[in-house]
Amino acid sequence: MAENDAPPPQPPTPEPTRSTVRSLLRLWTYARPIRWYMTAAIIAALLASGAVLVVPLVLGRIVDGPIGHHDSAALWPLVGLLLLLGLAEAGLFGLRRVLVARPLARVEAAMRRDLYAKLQRLPVAFHDRWPSGQLLSRATSDMYTLRLFLAFPLVFLIVNSLMFLGGSVLMLALDWRLGLITLVPAIPLVLICTRFETGYSAAARTAQDQNGDLATVLEESVLGIRILKSFGRQRTMARHFREQADLLRTTEIRKSFMLADLWAVIVGLPELALGAALATGAVLVAHDELSVGTLVAFLSTALALRWPVESLGWLLAYSNEASTAADRFFDVMDTPEEPEPTAAAHRTDGDGIRLRDVRFRYPDAPADSPDLLRGIDLHIRRGETMALVGATGSGKTTLTALLPRLYDTTGGTITLGGQDIARLPLSRLRELVAVAFEDPTLFSATVRENVLMGAPEAGPAALERALATAQAGFVHQLPQGLDTEVGEQGQSLSGGQRQRLALARAVVGDPEFLVLDDPLSALDVHTEALVEQALREVLAGTTALVVAHRPSTVLLADRVAVLAEGRILAVGTHQELLDGCPAYRELMSGESGLDDLEKNVLERSSAR
Structure with missing residues (x-):
């Protein structure tokens, strides 16, 4: 740094107008080499989810068949089928993890390697502007966030969406009246999730930047420990660290409150709809307009869809975390490098x-x-x-x-x-x-x-x-x-x-x-x-x-x-x-x- 330089400013924060999907799509460059592993993992998870949706049909068959007719001989094959479906579900979900674990570790390593190589090629003026803690957090915690997103939230955003769609079709096929009652909350949930995404993205970016600031303070404290001890300034730096940590804690609490509000709605509205469907179903069964087995199958399907619906809040939150981590990664990767000459060097004057x-x-x-x-x-x-x-x-x-x-x-x-x-x-x-x-x-x-x-x-x-x-x-x-x-x-x-x-x-x-x-x-x-x-x-x-x-x-x-x-x-x-x-x-x-x-x-x- 120059002898009369002022302290470097913080790195620029991106414009608030952004697209979560567009930010995540930029990861395709790194995910493309493992696309077949990701596809196989999604197929395995879909088959496991399909096994989950078959279980309610088997339960309905058991209630209307062996139980309704007191036929114990016909019960055991259906019980065996339930056991096979459970084993298939567990095995397929385990296979999904095995398929993506090693390839995604390679993706994370490749992104971290490219980031480090980019930092080596960037001009000194770039490093003057960016605190080292901000770069450190991009190379460590942000890379972990992106790997975890590709391993779990991305897969289950696709799988759970298709499972919800398939379960909705199944519920409507079992009884369209109960299906409509159960699916009514989907409309306000879409609107609420859209609003949540906008606010949570900003909070997630703020938290990640504050985490980088905290890393900067920690790094400076460690490298300058001799100075701090010599001048007895440990308490001053500790106070500075505590202030940065408090800012990060406040942002994380705000994120938690936002997620808690969303989760309350995501869990509460479907529960109310399920209660209304149960009451309506009981009335229909009492008037012989619906069999007990069909009601059991319907309710079991609705309960099987609780996980795709309730996980929506966490999946959206983590997707926003990943999109801001991707933005932070590409903030560095998009920075112009030191210009290379466009023409061959030639001699213009004497030596020296x-x-x-x-x-x-x-x-x-x-x-x-x-x-x-x-x-x-x-x-x-x-x-x-x-x-x-x-x-x-x-x-x-x-x-x-x-x-x-x-x-x-x-x-x-x-x-x-x-x-x-x-x-x-x-x-x-x-x-x-x-x-x-x-x-x-x-x-x-x-x-x-x-x-x-x-x-x-x-x-x-x-x-x-x-x-x-x-x-x-x-x-x-x-x-x-x-x-x-x-x-x-x-x-x-x-x-x-x-x-x-x-x-x-x-x-x-x-x-x-x-x-x-x-x-x-x-x-x-x-x-x-x-x-x-x-x-x-x-x-x-x-x-x-x-x-x-x-x-x-x-x-x-x-x-x-x-x-x-x-x-x-x-x-x-x-x-x-x-x-x-x-x-x-x-x-x-x-x-x-x-x-x-x-x-x-x-x-x-x-x-x-």
Whole structure:
């Protein structure tokens, strides 16, 4: 992030006008490879539901037949048929689970893999805007929600709908009068469910976003635990976490109330209709207009349809959860990636690094704010090392981030070795340019893996040379040497050790172009001198831009560029700028807070 950046805003929330069905249909891309498994699972569930609907007919036959005629011999085959129907139902529902379990695990893995790959391809500006907790929740809880939807709610939305349709036809066939009485609640239920879907979708999206915010707070608390403990701010962060958790709890309770209201209607209206049908059926039986067995079959069918009707609320609620999870997933997947060149790179000028009229502003900057970088013109000759100095907030870090295209320029051109970086494939560009940032980032991996991230093909000799250049011999004293896990963010190492490993990672591949953002800031004076001595050999074989704050780092460079208010104020040797640039003298003077040792270095360099 830039030195003068404001905290990143929350990711955008989608427009309230949306379609649950349209959001869920976008999952077809991932569900298509397992469509035959899903079809088989739906068929198995339909057959199981069909077995459930056959049971009332068998019961009616038992009542009107063996029981009505006191024929026990005819009873046992029908009882055996009921047992077979029960076993078939249980077996088919079990088969449904077996059919989809493994394929849906592959779908979840594929979606999570694609999401992670997408995050790697998205520009740094995207990651500046999105809190990490929001991305984490999309890759974990949202993926689980989508897998569960495909495994259960999707199947039973189809199966239960067809079962309700089949049961309704059966009830009307048994007695149209009782059937109409029982089906009357369907009309208000459709209207109520439509209204429920609109409100619940918004609440579900809010809850998922709040869950992402909560994950962000938790992640920041864990990563910043040393700071929190050092300043005694555990209670402050705990209060912040509690506030976020309370917001999520309030939203979840509101969702529960909405679902409870729907469930009361879904359960209550059919029960009233069933009671009315039972009373009417009893009257019809009393007047010999309906047999007892038919009434039993009708009531058994109506009771068998309780599950499809009562499950409607839960299925609708989960479908809305899944649709908002799908929206959140595709919010990321639909984000434009870093643009790749449309034409082959070609040489436009001499070797080295050249910036022509380069301008830059962050995408989220206010429209009326000035550019952070305004017309940068700079030429670093091939094999030359140039130091970049400037006050805090002048744009030094931002400028270094433009060379590997972590950000794209707002205007102007940058060429490396005569090639326009806008026309270079990003993979090739980042092979040419190696970067070491002031704030070193290490991963939960071994020392070897962290350093070789800069050049995976580098051999043991190159690895040892890079460690020697960065004065990182301490790694051989670690418990497992180069195979020691450094822990999350490299917290098991000191700041200077992390910085040295980051420097080794930058130089291990002998890059053609090297960008170092104040790479020695965390080192003690003795180690800094050793690193500088070894680094001179590396810099002699590359073209480098080095952000410097100390005179000792400046002395590594052949020339120095002074950056002020987004422009290059002056370029020259260290001595030339001391003699002719007041701003540079101020930066290098005691007024900037240099200690006595650095003043002595400055005085000795000036005397030379």
